[in-house]
Amino acid sequence: MTGPNSGTPLRAGSNSSNLRIGPILESLIGYATLLFFALLCIAPFIWMIGTSFKADAELYEFPPSFLPASLQWQNYLDAIHSPNALRQLINSLIYACGSTLCNLVFCSLAGYALARLQFPGRTVIFAAVVGLLMVPAQSQIVPVFLIVQKIPFAGGNNWLGQGGTGLLNTYWGMILPSAATPFGIFLMRQFFTRIPMEYEEAARLDGAGTFMIFWRVILPLARPSMAVLGILSFQAAWNDFIWPLILTSSRDMATLQLGLQLLQTGPDARWNVVMAMATLITLPVILVYIVVQQFVVDGGVSTGIKG
Amino acid sequence: MTAPQPQVSSRTHRSQSTRNWGAFAFLAPALLILFLTLVLPGLLTLGMSVTDVSFLRPTSFVGAANYLKLLSDPHFRDAMGNTLYYTVGVTFPTMAVGLLAAVALNRNFPGRIAFRTIFYLPVLTSLIAASVVWMYIYEPYSGLLNGVLVKLGLDPQPWLQSPGLAMPALILMAIWRDFGTAMIIYLAGLQDIPKDIYEAARLDGAGRRDILLRITIPMLSSVSFYLMIILIVQTFQVFGAIYVMTGGGPLGSTSTVVFQMYQTAFAYADFGYAAAMSTVLFLCILLFSILGTRLMPRSRA
Numbered sequence: 324m325t326g327p328n329s330g331t332p333l334r335a336g337s338n339s340s341n342l343r344i345g346p347i348l349e350s351l352i353g354y355a356t357l358l359f360f361a362l363l364c365i366a367p368f369i370w371m372i373g374t375s376f377k378a379d380a381e382l383y384e385f386p387p388s389f390l391p392a393s394l395q396w397q398n399y400l401d402a403i404h405s406p407n408a409l410r411q412l413i414n415s416l417i418y419a420c421g422s423t424l425c426n427l428v429f430c431s432l433a434g435y436a437l438a439r440l441q442f443p444g445r446t447v448i449f450a451a452v453v454g455l456l457m458v459p460a461q462s463q464i465v466p467v468f469l470i471v472q473k474i475p476f477a478g479g480n481n482w483l484g485q486g487g488t489g490l491l492n493t494y495w496g497m498i499l500p501s502a503a504t505p506f507g508i509f510l511m512r513q514f515f516t517r518i519p520m521e522y523e524e525a526a527r528l529d530g531a532g533t534f535m536i537f538w539r540v541i542l543p544l545a546r547p548s549m550a551v552l553g554i555l556s557f558q559a560a561w562n563d564f565i566w567p568l569i570l571t572s573s574r575d576m577a578t579l580q581l582g583l584q585l586l587q588t589g590p591d592a593r594w595n596v597v598m599a600m601a602t603l604i605t606l607p608v609i610l611v612y613i614v615v616q617q618f619v620v621d622g623g624v625s626t627g628i629k630g
Numbered sequence: 631m632t633a634p635q636p637q638v639s640s641r642t643h644r645s646q647s648t649r650n651w652g653a654f655a656f657l658a659p660a661l662l663i664l665f666l667t668l669v670l671p672g673l674l675t676l677g678m679s680v681t682d683v684s685f686l687r688p689t690s691f692v693g694a695a696n697y698l699k700l701l702s703d704p705h706f707r708d709a710m711g712n713t714l715y716y717t718v719g720v721t722f723p724t725m726a727v728g729l730l731a732a733v734a735l736n737r738n739f740p741g742r743i744a745f746r747t748i749f750y751l752p753v754l755t756s757l758i759a760a761s762v763v764w765m766y767i768y769e770p771y772s773g774l775l776n777g778v779l780v781k782l783g784l785d786p787q788p789w790l791q792s793p794g795l796a797m798p799a800l801i802l803m804a805i806w807r808d809f810g811t812a813m814i815i816y817l818a819g820l821q822d823i824p825k826d827i828y829e830a831a832r833l834d835g836a837g838r839r840d841i842l843l844r845i846t847i848p849m850l851s852s853v854s855f856y857l858m859i860i861l862i863v864q865t866f867q868v869f870g871a872i873y874v875m876t877g878g879g880p881l882g883s884t885s886t887v888v889f890q891m892y893q894t895a896f897a898y899a900d901f902g903y904a905a906a907m908s909t910v911l912f913l914c915i916l917l918f919s920i921l922g923t924r925l926m927p928r929s930r931a
Contacts, residue, residue: 367806
């Protein structure tokens with residue numbers, strides 16, 4: 324008989340049994356709690372993806388079902404074929420890739436100068452960059468709009484920046500405000516200060532100039548930081564809504580984020596198609612994150628994450 | 631290693647001066663962009679805030695009139711109140727949830743990375759995708775939330791259509807979207823707490839709750855301050871979610887400072903008045919930042 328035998332030690336020494344059963348029970352409760360919150364956390368995603376596959380009739384059931392009765396791939400085709408979708412995809416890609424490329428180039432150049440080069444005013448400029456980290460970018464959007472509109476010689480402007488539309492409704496205007504950020508300069512500068520001086524000195528003895536050292540020696544070492552900066556820049560521009568909203572007035576220049584908002588407020592908006600579009604916009608960022616999450620998490624940790 | 635460059639030998643004797651000018655060549659593009667998109671806009675805002683510029687009629691200097699108008703503008707006062715409500719409502723719960731998630735995931739157990747990824751997913755969603763999805767969650771007649779409430783035997787609510795519930799609904803979504811950031815920052819902070827402090831506490835017979843309240847939270851205080859400032863600065867500028875989900879309504883209950891600024895500038899073309907709002911917003915955020923750095927414990931700041 325196993326019953327009494329297994330029962331006796333339990334009763335004989337409740338202290339020792341607590342040690343054995345307690346941790347298992349505790350970790351079970353821990354797992355259950357974590358699972359519950361993880362479910363709450365991804366419920367909106369399941370709701371989004373589930374709805375994106377629902378047939379039109381299912382949208383009007385109440386209470387609604389969490390998962391679709393069958394997979395309606397047609398919703399995705401409808402989302403892709405919504406007016407201007409391809410154009411919006413191209414615009415979003417140009418905006419995100421352009422912003423990423425500019426950030427990588429300008430921030431690494433400036434970060435390198437602030438970290439490694441000796442020149443008058445270095446501490447002042449670095450202090451100014453750190454100070455600019457605190458400037459609330461969103462609240463500056465009105466004057467930035469006016470500046471972009473008044474760039475001289477652009478969009479029919481004369482040399483005083485009058486008469487034309489400047490960089491409004493152009494890719495240059497879209498990219499300009501995010502082409503270099505205090506955060507990016509700070510991130511790259513922090514990374515470059517950690518590279519041992521010996522690398523540079525060896526190259527300098529070999530007779531390399533400043534730019535050559537930067538290009539051939541330092542930049543290849545900075546790949547992890549460049550990856551972090553690249554991903555964060557891409558994500559910020561891909562997900563940006565406010566700046567394209569204010570900058571663009573023609574539908575030809577709208578990005579996917581604007582397109583999603585137009586689709587949702589449109590006269591014949593169907594929630595399943597809207598959710599299919601939202602899924603299509605969200606998935607690339609999540610997939611890229613999962614592939615490179617080590618970089619993002621570590622880099623985000625060492626410098627703080629911008630919203 | 632690197633092949634010697636032809637022009638180098640002639641340069642070495644004046645390397646100090648070339649390096650000086652080279653440094654500015656490295657800095658120039660980035661500094662020009664920062665000047666055009668952050669410094670100049672700041673100055674322009676200050677300048678415009680003392681004018682009645684609207685680009686529809688000739689501009690004239692109005693002195694402090696815009697600021698005086700702000701002081702007595704009931705809509706702006708409401709927007710300030712709404713913004714504060716939103717900021718406080720988002721910042722502190724986000725920190726608390728983020729801390730709990732970080733503490734829960736700061737141990738080695740199978741599935742840890744999967745949980746961390748899941749908790750971080752909302753941070754990756756675009757504001758618009760998240761807003762659209764949550765609008766459908768809050769949808770009164772076919773939405774998920776009311777569906778769950780009805781299944782639990784509770785009354786459905788008109789979430790975004792009710793002046794009392796719209797703001798809490800927006801706050802809930804913001805907490806969902808932001809706590810992953812807090813979690814990641816707290817996880818980094820937890821790495822810096824020496825392990826022997828925990829062991830000593832455990833030997834002294836401290837319970838799990840005591841350890842959390844007496845050791846973990848105090849040891850994380852500088853991280854918490856840093857996080858608090860980031861979150862306050864970010865949530866104080868909320869705009870996108872409100873533009874998409876409520877349009878400032880119902881009855882102005884979710885109209886915030888940046889939303890009102892946007893409307894004043896782009897809907898009413900009153901750029902001078904919008905600039906005054908922007909200046910006030912900037913000063914508020916600067917105040918938070920200074921307070922934060924002052925309050926920050928010296929040890930790690």
